[in-house]
Amino acid sequence: MAKQFTSIWTREPRQPRGSGLDRAQIVAAALEILDSEGLDALSMRKIGAKLNAGATSLYWYVANKDELLELVLDEFWGMLHAPESEQASWREVLTTFAYSLRGSMRAHPWVAGLVGHIPSIGPNAMRVSDRLRRAFTEAGFQGVDIYRASGTVMSFVLGQVLPEIAYAKTYGEDYDAESVSQVMSKVAGDYPEMFADYRDVAQTDPEVARALGFDFGLLCVLDGLELRLRDGDRSRLRK
Template structure:
């Protein structure tokens, strides 16, 4: 049986108690803990101790840990820079948003584990989505294509950054040694000398620079593809209009 949808955003926030501990303070502390210790380390008890309050004080504002995570997610969405689409060309809006989202995800890697599990229903998430929507409307997309274009951009960034977060975790914490990875590739890819050589060059590059270069290249391809779709739709529209005029 399906469970009814619940969300912290489904009700008005409660006023702070006389203790002075407010929801904003709780959310800020939760984000700090998530950044420092990761998703698995967050608990209402530990957060209450961090704030010098009991877990029961937190439950005045949130019903459970999931609601706290919803608030933390939306707080982080508010950090993504999205230019005003009424004053900025759509490609600049999309580019700035993509780079801003990449930075935010890398600085708050726990967020990637919540995507799809937690609703993006907070005010910051809606503000970001609306600016992207208006940018693609001004670009010339119509109907459902507006949201498909926005989803394409968001999906691209997530598809690029989530694996990057995983690579960082296994290399920076010492789980895998790059030199041993090269040795394994040399052995298992013996039949592919060109790819082995390319892999060696990639490993020798600065990892951050290599990932940034890959992101740059792929983002340009995505935006060029969206622009080409707009141009094709414009040509098709003009052709249909010309044909209608000839028939008339």
């Protein structure tokens, strides 16, 4: 039998009990733990201790940990910024959104373990999705292409940032650039031209390299979407 899809967003929040706790306090405590200790450290017991409440009392508000993660993931989507499509061009909306998503993910790396694993159908996620939808609609995209274009931008940002977060978690931000160059000179011995490119072109500051790579890639994505939009306009005119 297929697994039934459920979500905390399909029911009304329960009213506070005598403890005085509410859902917002629980989510805020969870976010503090996530930011300071990471996703693996989060538990209902820790949240209860932080709020001076028993872990079992939290289950009045959330049925299980997955429901709690739905709530904190939606709080993350609420951190993002993008202007209204009536106030900016579609490229400005998408550029602001992309940089906001990148910055927020890097500031809250625990989200890397939730995106794609936990449903994003809360009010903040829906607001962000609709803002992107309206930007692409006003740009001239139609039908399913609206959502394909939005998904393309989202996939680009995730594809750039998720490896950054994974690398930082595994190796940390500080490493000896010279030792990396020495290793590369050995493993790339059969590819002298590629190693010369790495040595002469690659940025020595990894943060600068990542930022420049993100800039380049985002411009390519938006340029490609704009070109597709223009081609679509020309096709419609020929019909």
